[in-house]
Amino acid sequence: MSSLVVQTSFLGDMVLTTPLIAWLAKTGTVDVVATPRAAGLLENNPDVREVIVYDKRGADRGVGGFTRLAARLRTVRYGAAYLAQGSVRSGALTLAAGIRERVGFASSAGRAFYTTRIPPIDNIHHAARLLSLGTRDPTGDVPAATLRPRLYPGPRERAAVDELIGGSTLEPTIALAPGSIWATKQWPYYADLARELRGLARLVVVGADADRPLAMEIVAAADGSAIDATGKLSLLASADFIGRARLLVTNDSSPLHLASAMNTPTLAIFGPTVPEFGFGPLAERSTVVGRDELACRPCDRHGPRRCPLGHWRCMREITADEVARIARGLLTPRTS
Secondary structure, three states: OOEEEEEOOOHHHHHHHHHHHHHHHOOOOEEEEEOHHHHHHHOOOOOOOEEEEOOOOOOOOHHHHHHHHHHHHHOOOOOEEEEOOOOHHHHHHHHHOOOOEEEEEOOOOOHHHOOEEEOOOOOOOHHHHHHHHHHOOOOOOOOHHHHOOOOOOOHHHHHHHHHHHOOOOOOOEEEEEOOOOOHHHOOOOHHHHHHHHOOOOEEEEOOOHHHHHHHHHHHHHOOOOOEEOOOOOOHHHHHHHHHHOOEEEEEOOHHHHHHHHHOOOEEEEOOOOOHHHOOOOOOOOEEEEOOOOOOOOOOOOOOOOOOOOOOOHHHHOOOHHHHHHHHHHHHOOOOO
């Protein structure tokens, strides 16, 4: 049976959808509808037959783009569609494509278009929630190896990383991911952390073009010895680099999920959000830092643009000394 997965949400959501894709691929072929940026995350993925790009805010915006995509999907005759992104538009798209079985969450905005509605569970990882669309088991009770995301960097990605960091000559490395599209989720002390860690390993800053000002502060704090990789690697190449690093220090943002897919030790800093929302690290060696004693936390599922109370204590009170100490512990090999 051919299945269609629709995931047009954030980049991290696409990474966390890969366990569902792998599950469905056990019983048939799987195509995925993705945004232009997220499509690259599925390159080389053996569980995906075709990635169908839906530029819903660009070339495919409006009724015309919707109609063209629905007509294209209709020619495949999918047995079922899995709505990993639960908008009304996504639900309507699968209905217009003539897909008889449409599976999504009972709480989604597009639930009126679904033939099967899965009750979502709040206290499990989002990867487990998404996987439950395929297993039809809302408990999310699956082995960790089944739950961990999977990405497949290829020769092109490895070559790009080799060129950037000089092959293996600069190993070992620590990856720092200071950015987030949500301002209040950006921990403010990465430059101070760079001063603490610069003697332990080569520091490499990963992220998008928009994170370059943060990277410049970190490079300066490390006396120029750190590498600024922001905007220089594709998402899949970034995953390849993170897979080589001894540690990733990150906010609650998409690099965290890249590290989960590559099973890289992860130190995740959570401020206005909490891992209980379902977006914590899944790597075998990972630690979350946050101020659990604050009564105002969490204040938002994504992270507000500004602190509602004006003090931003959830991030300001996590010190560079504390994070550096935890990082050193993760860098120390475990003894049996």
